[in-house]
Amino acid sequence: MLTDYEKSCNEQLEKLRDKEDVVILAIESSCDETACAVTRGREVLSSVVASQIEIHKRYGGVVPEIASRNHVMAVSEITSQALGQAGLQAKDVDCVAVTYGAGLLGALLVGVSFAKAFAYALGKPLMAVNHIRGHIAANYIAKPDLEPPYICLIASGGHTAVVKVSGLEDITLLGSTQDDACGEAFDKVARVLGLEYPGGPEIQRLAREGKPSVHLPTPLKDSGGYDFSYSGLKTAVINYVHSKEQRGEEYSKADVACSFQEKAVGIMTDAAVRAALDNNLKTIVIAGGVASNERLREMMRLKAEKYGFNVCYPPVRLCTDNAAMIAEEAFNLIKTGAEAAPATLDASATVKITDVTAV
Numbered sequence: 001m002l003t004d005y006e007k008s009c010n011e012q013l014e015k016l017r018d019k020e021d022v023v024i025l026a027i028e029s030s031c032d033e034t035a036c037a038v039t040r041g042r043e044v045l046s047s048v049v050a051s052q053i054e055i056h057k058r059y060g061g062v063v064p065e066i067a068s069r070n071h072v073m074a075v076s077e078i079t080s081q082a083l084g085q086a087g088l089q090a091k092d093v094d095c096v097a098v099t100y101g102a103g104l105l106g107a108l109l110v111g112v113s114f115a116k117a118f119a120y121a122l123g124k125p126l127m128a129v130n131h132i133r134g135h136i137a138a139n140y141i142a143k144p145d146l147e148p149p150y151i152c153l154i155a156s157g158g159h160t161a162v163v164k165v166s167g168l169e170d171i172t173l174l175g176s177t178q179d180d181a182c183g184e185a186f187d188k189v190a191r192v193l194g195l196e197y198p199g200g201p202e203i204q205r206l207a208r209e210g211k212p213s214v215h216l217p218t219p220l221k222d223s224g225g226y227d228f229s230y231s232g233l234k235t236a237v238i239n240y241v242h243s244k245e246q247r248g249e250e251y252s253k254a255d256v257a258c259s260f261q262e263k264a265v266g267i268m269t270d271a272a273v274r275a276a277l278d279n280n281l282k283t284i285v286i287a288g289g290v291a292s293n294e295r296l297r298e299m300m301r302l303k304a305e306k307y308g309f310n311v312c313y314p315p316v317r318l319c320t321d322n323a324a325m326i327a328e329e330a331f332n333l334i335k336t337g338a339e340a341a342p343a344t345l346d347a348s349a350t351v352k353i354t355d356v357t358a359v
């Protein structure tokens, strides 16, 4: 049985469905960024991200309990800032959106509880957004005329997958990592090279000074599918570094970083290109934190020229976690007739890429 509030939310969403200028306030707190954004249709009016990277750096990775506590301290202030920068008041918002998963449970709960209360107090609908679909939706900000069908390569800290996007919410999984995510492998390799967290940007920086001279394996080389494996690649790098150090031999950290990056992004590029060719699709989109990698973008552009594809990726600030992408995904949900989140909405540490929204 729906409550009066839930019924009113679904009636409001029905009216918003064909509006192109829906004002959405979105909250994102799935990991170590507390973020709030206000969008109008595909336009980002404000996007505030309070990163906790400096706090977690000293531990070499995100400490979940510390992340949750910092979200609690930041979420209200970040929301005021986002509204202020957009030049709007809470009453101007048509709909509230929040990441309900995937991510760290305690961190997600902060955003979910805050957004539920905020939406209820305003009497406005709340959309529950799948974080991974949010990463894909960042591309609609970069390219508002982007339209499915296309192939999307998702490469983030916790996910690596190739999907076919046939409609705004019609997403099919073609392949995914069998073990570590690509971003996770970047972070672990960076750590063994003595670089700071998060490792991706550090590896990218060091790789510019190196050559791809270290031989590394190509996981799942002959599988012909779209699955990935990063655990073996990561272990090969760790073994190389440890054996050099144990034997007291000189080696170039820049060459290791360059060789790893070349292999890590090459594997993903090949899978995405194969998926586009096999599915006869002309557009490849990349999403997630690793989509900000300059070598991945370059490889994709070169393949695009070779095969006549269009390539799309968000600006760097929208590749890593932010709330503007969550608002864009909520806009997609409204357009495709999704229902408002129930008042009982809970956070979920794991969600599948195929999960449209929370039930």
Ligand SMILES: Nc1ncnc2c1ncn2[C@@H]1O[C@H](COP(=O)(O)OP(=O)(O)OP(=O)(O)O)[C@@H](O)[C@H]1O
Binding pocket: 030, 031, 102, 103, 131, 132, 135, 155, 156, 157, 158, 159, 182, 183, 184, 186, 187, 198, 199, 200, 201, 204, 288, 289, 290, 291, 292, 293, 294, 319, 320, 321
């Ligand atoms: N330039 C870069 N090159 C490679 N990796 C990068 C770069 N910039 C960021 N990354 C990686 O991106 C990851 C963070 O991305 P993102 O914020 O999407 O992950 P997450 O939110 O932790 O995970 P998920 O989205 O799967 O829940 C980190 O692993 C980081 O090292």
Ligand SMILES: [Mg+2]
Binding pocket: 131, 135, 156, 157, 288, 289, 320, 321
């Ligand atoms: Mg993310």
